[in-house]
Amino acid sequence: MKDHDSSTGQDRVFQRLDLVTGNPYPLRDYVRRLAWAVVQTTLIRTSPGRAMGWRRFWLRLFGAQVGKLAGIRPTTRIVHPWLLTLDDFAILGDGVTVYNLGPVTVGEHSVVSQNVHLCAGTHDYTQPDLPLVRSSITIGRGVWVCADAFVGPDVKIGDNAVVGARSVVVKDVLPGVVVAGNPAKTVKQRPMPTS
DSSP: OOOOOGGGTTTSOOOOGGGSOSOOSOHHHHHHHHHHHHHIIIIITTSOTTOHHHHHHHHHHTTOEEOTTOEEOTTOEESOGGGEEEOTTOEEOTTOEEEESSOEEEOTTOEEOTTOEEEEOEEOTTSTTOOEEOOOEEEOTTOEEOTTOEEOTTEEEOTTOEEOTTOEEOSOBOTTEEEETTTTEEEEEOOOOOO
16 A cells, blocks of 8 residues: 655656666677676686786776776676776775776776775666666775775765775765765875875
8 A cells, every 4th residue: 555645746656667768778788798797707706816917808808998917806896897997006806896887997006995886877866767877987096995985976086085994975085085984074184105
């Protein structure tokens, strides 16, 4: 039995799942996604932890821009490798989810720690048919995104920033600051060496 409150206009449903586009990608993308899922599940997930070169090879083969000695752990999950850029010495830790419906860039010497969720995609909740929004995420150079953090669509994290463990980042982060909490707020400056 449904409860309705006609005094607040809550007696009708705004979002209409029967209107949602079932296949928002071209057929070519579905074929690439299937091939990548097979590679990720078999050749990457089962590879030894130290086999970073092996994982860089497969990411590059599927169109990722992967810099020198970038590190990807075997349990990292990447949705669209062709929309991923990892600069030199960037690290994606164990259990990281890169939900990159749009481009995701991780700058040089940046660490995305275990179980972080990078969410570069959403739906437009202001429209009844909830159209897909393919957003981007840009993580600058020398950034540390600590364990279990969530980084939302269209977020830019400035160089040398730190995102505290379990933080929820839904707005841009300035360079050289430490943010923490839900939603993440600046808590202090990151100490930088003088020489």
